[in-house]
Amino acid sequence: MTETMTRPSVLAALIAELASGGVRIIDLTQTLSPDFPQISLPPEMGQCAPFRIEEISKYDPRGPSWYWNNISCGEHTGTHFDAPIHWISGRNLPNNSTDTIPPEHFLAPACVVDCSREAAEDADFLLTAEFLRAWEARHGRIPPRAWLLMRTDWSKRTDAVAYQNYDETGQHTPGPDTDAVRFLVEERDVVGFGSEAIGTDAGQGFHLRPPYPCHYFMHGSGRYGLQCLTNLDLLPPTGAIIFAAPLKIQRGSGSPLRVLALVPT
Amino acid sequence: MTTPITRPTRKNPVLRTRLPTLPPNARSRIALGLTAGAARGVFELQVCEDCGTVQYPPREACRACLSARLRWRPQDGAGELIAETRLHHSQELYFRERVPWRVGLVRLDVGPSVVVHLHGDVARAPARVRVTSQLDRSNQAALVALPEHATPHMADDPELREMTCDPKFRKILVTDGKTAIGQALCQQLAAAGADLIWAGLAEPWKKLPGSDTLASIPQVTQVPLDVTNERSVQDLAGEIAGKVDIVINNAEHHRTTSISSRPGTDVARAEMDVNYFGLLRLAQAFGPALQARGADGQSSAVAWVNMLSVYALSNFPAHGTFSASKAAAYSLAQCLRAEMQKSAIRVINVFPGPIDDEWSQLILPPKVAPAALAKSIIDALRSGVEDVYPGDVAQEWFTRWRENPKALERELAQ
Numbered sequence: 001m002t003e004t005m006t007r008p009s010v011l012a013a014l015i016a017e018l019a020s021g022g023v024r025i026i027d028l029t030q031t032l033s034p035d036f037p038q039i040s041l042p043p044e045m046g047q048c049a050p051f052r053i054e055e056i057s058k059y060d061p062r063g064p065s066w067y068w069n070n071i072s073c074g075e076h077t078g079t080h081f082d083a084p085i086h087w088i089s090g091r092n093l094p095n096n097s098t099d100t101i102p103p104e105h106f107l108a109p110a111c112v113v114d115c116s117r118e119a120a121e122d123a124d125f126l127l128t129a130e131f132l133r134a135w136e137a138r139h140g141r142i143p144p145r146a147w148l149l150m151r152t153d154w155s156k157r158t159d160a161v162a163y164q165n166y167d168e169t170g171q172h173t174p175g176p177d178t179d180a181v182r183f184l185v186e187e188r189d190v191v192g193f194g195s196e197a198i199g200t201d202a203g204q205g206f207h208l209r210p211p212y213p214c215h216y217f218m219h220g221s222g223r224y225g226l227q228c229l230t231n232l233d234l235l236p237p238t239g240a241i242i243f244a245a246p247l248k249i250q251r252g253s254g255s256p257l258r259v260l261a262l263v264p265t
Numbered sequence: 266m267t268t269p270i271t272r273p274t275r276k277n278p279v280l281r282t283r284l285p286t287l288p289p290n291a292r293s294r295i296a297l298g299l300t301a302g303a304a305r306g307v308f309e310l311q312v313c314e315d316c317g318t319v320q321y322p323p324r325e326a327c328r329a330c331l332s333a334r335l336r337w338r339p340q341d342g343a344g345e346l347i348a349e350t351r352l353h354h355s356q357e358l359y360f361r362e363r364v365p366w367r368v369g370l371v372r373l374d375v376g377p378s379v380v381v382h383l384h385g386d387v388a389r390a391p392a393r394v395r396v397t398s399q400l401d402r403s404n405q406a407a408l409v410a411l412p413e414h415a416t417p418h419m420a421d422d423p424e425l426r427e428m429t430c431d432p433k434f435r436k437i438l439v440t441d442g443k444t445a446i447g448q449a450l451c452q453q454l455a456a457a458g459a460d461l462i463w464a465g466l467a468e469p470w471k472k473l474p475g476s477d478t479l480a481s482i483p484q485v486t487q488v489p490l491d492v493t494n495e496r497s498v499q500d501l502a503g504e505i506a507g508k509v510d511i512v513i514n515n516a517e518h519h520r521t522t523s524i525s526s527r528p529g530t531d532v533a534r535a536e537m538d539v540n541y542f543g544l545l546r547l548a549q550a551f552g553p554a555l556q557a558r559g560a561d562g563q564s565s566a567v568a569w570v571n572m573l574s575v576y577a578l579s580n581f582p583a584h585g586t587f588s589a590s591k592a593a594a595y596s597l598a599q600c601l602r603a604e605m606q607k608s609a610i611r612v613i614n615v616f617p618g619p620i621d622d623e624w625s626q627l628i629l630p631p632k633v634a635p636a637a638l639a640k641s642i643i644d645a646l647r648s649g650v651e652d653v654y655p656g657d658v659a660q661e662w663f664t665r666w667r668e669n670p671k672a673l674e675r676e677l678a679q
Binding site: 040046047 | 471494495532
């Protein structure tokens, strides 16, 4: 068989698998709702706008036969994608914004590291390089250009207060430590890091060195971030393919998006 | 002695809610001078600059010397009731629904005799009285004669209660329960006899100091409310708007930015979103339900309070974008007042000076304490005024603004 003949058959096979249930699509996206919390910075700093939706018309005198809304939000509202330009460390990289990232990067395999037990015991749980090596011992080496998705079951905290998890010392959510991030970038060449909490970095990530290491090293080396993911518990440790394409915002630092996983059954 | 009002019995849900009626509201332009005083709780009459004669009713020229130099001056209202009667019939729908109604004639110590609504605790004529100028349900000045000395439960007098918006036995929405002012309002409304208080909470995950205070007040129910979120406002209105008697909109976004102190429009937009559009969203969602209940028995819907700022009158450049958002809100509040007035709902605008909170940290005292601001709002509801300038700074700025707005603009630009 020639290559020109096999290429379409891969896609045709995929469609057939989707139809037969051999491949399922899992939606990893939180619903964009005004009630979903957004990241909060100290009030004197600039803030990410929450998602807002206001009716233009609803089969009423404002528009008798149609229903539609105006929406507004920040680039980092809801389930969203972080581009390298988001962080100062990635500001001078080529193709670092949502409109210039090569579209091939939007489709990639996923390695899902289950930290749900650890996160349940410790909201400030930090994923370490050692933890990742132990995961590789069970599931194989993390392939190049894969997403590393940190499953914490944090998305099951449907109450916004529990999801944000603030106390007097700030936010307490799990994330990776500095060594884990450097290991993923420098030794495993991941395409990016995804998490279920409000950010890819831990809630207390400001106190790590450097502050917010996942943002600093991932974006500093042209990698991406996905946060506010859900349904990671429905993914296998390996074998899923992630489709995550941000809106093509000119010089955008990120965007809300629909994240889909293709999973073999 | 006034019979104190009691907690109203539950409303029969199959009976029709009566529509509000209004007392006669036509006034000449000159007579509106009386309303201007009543709006901020001051009884003013014209006094002749040439011969000193006090005038009533309001007029173009002095009744003694024909001078046109008449100025509105505060009066203490002391006088003697010289005649009284009790109306049992009226062609006016408003009074027809409220007779018997006590009226009288008072000779003021300063000269003129005035027709007054007569408080039930005033003894039969002749009796010493204190005349005040109150806004009636048409938002026009009406003179009310009160007993010379306070009497027990005098606020519960039916005629006086027609002029006021007492929170006693009323159900009240405080749109932001997370601030010190919101919490002070809840505490003081409860102490003032409010039946039920809903305290709005935006972004509940941000735990701010004092939020436990609300949980300790039995009359308070905490409800989700974010005035920047149309759906949140509509959801809450759908749940409670038909029961709210008083809305107190204290939701506020305050940052200390001017045009040049910070690039971008995000802060100004956030201020407008809460301070201006928040009021618009609330008014659209809650206004119609309040208007439908403007005559719903003893505890009818009665008032809408806006926490504005004295910076709404003239821009305070150090807080320039905040000032602009409050000016926009002030303008919208005038629109709301015009619309709500048709249903006998009073719109009260509160114009505090700097409040003793984190966003006025760098402003020197005097600053209005949150509890003092809350008290001024409750006093306004009880006394029935519609414009309040609480605190020394607000009083001073308001006076300077009235005398010469251009001078105040220049002074604030220093």
